[in-house]
Amino acid sequence: MRNKVAYLGVFLALALICSYVESLIPFYFGIPGVKLGLTNVVVVLMLYCVGEKEAFAVSVLRIVLAGFLFGNMFSILYSLAGGILSFLVMVLLKRTGKLGVLPVSVSGGIFHNVGQIAVAALVVENYNILYYLPVLLIAGFVTGFLIGVAAREIIVRVGEKFS
């Protein structure tokens, strides 16, 4: 890929816009913290079309920047925990080479929520909130599935342009 830095900048901007769009949509399921995770489309797309290191860098930078712009220090902490755990799981599953975009994205969605609630339980020092874990796992499955469908369609259509 030529002009790599410029491309990565565009990807980062795209991820930030996804964060912004998502912060505009009121999206409450009665359980706090359940979100669509629109930026994961960008992360999955980069994972498949650009590279692991680049996808990781954009994912972490996006979380820090979005935290300063639309959130607070706490949201950065939770998002980082979820984002990094979910990224690691997605990379490991993708490296097996046996699974497609959808399962990778679904696992990412699930582990994003696992990471977040684990940090939340540590911060409030109350492990009873893990009681909601099953609901969060299902939410992660559903959002990861939707994101995976979107990412797969984008990869099929424009993925070659980035490699």
Added chain:
Amino acid sequence: MRKTRQSSDKKNRKKNDVIFLTGVFLVLLVLAAVFYLTRGDGGAQVRVTVDGGLYGTYSLNENREVPIVIDGVTANLLVIKDGTADITEADCPDKLCVHQRAISKTKETIVCLPNKVVVEVLGNEESELDSVAK
């Protein structure tokens, strides 16, 4: 020749995807079933903890408003009404705890992460805790 191998690879992967997704989905279904079956009945009281320490325990049968004061500032307002507990005000920017529904069943919780406030519903059996807290 190469083309057929590629397409069979693709087919295999698709099969793996379906197996993987169905497997994960079934596991989650079982977990959800356990979650709903072990869901408590209507609780008798709520316990409020701040930063891991006990703030107070309040009966659900008595309608009242409990301001949760941290460092001299009212961080959250807990409203107990008709057997349910709800946080209606918070001084944090995201207000996730305010958006959350009122809780009434045992083990349910409302969490305010920035203030480290946890409100949880307890059953009847722990009523001796109540008198200690008072």
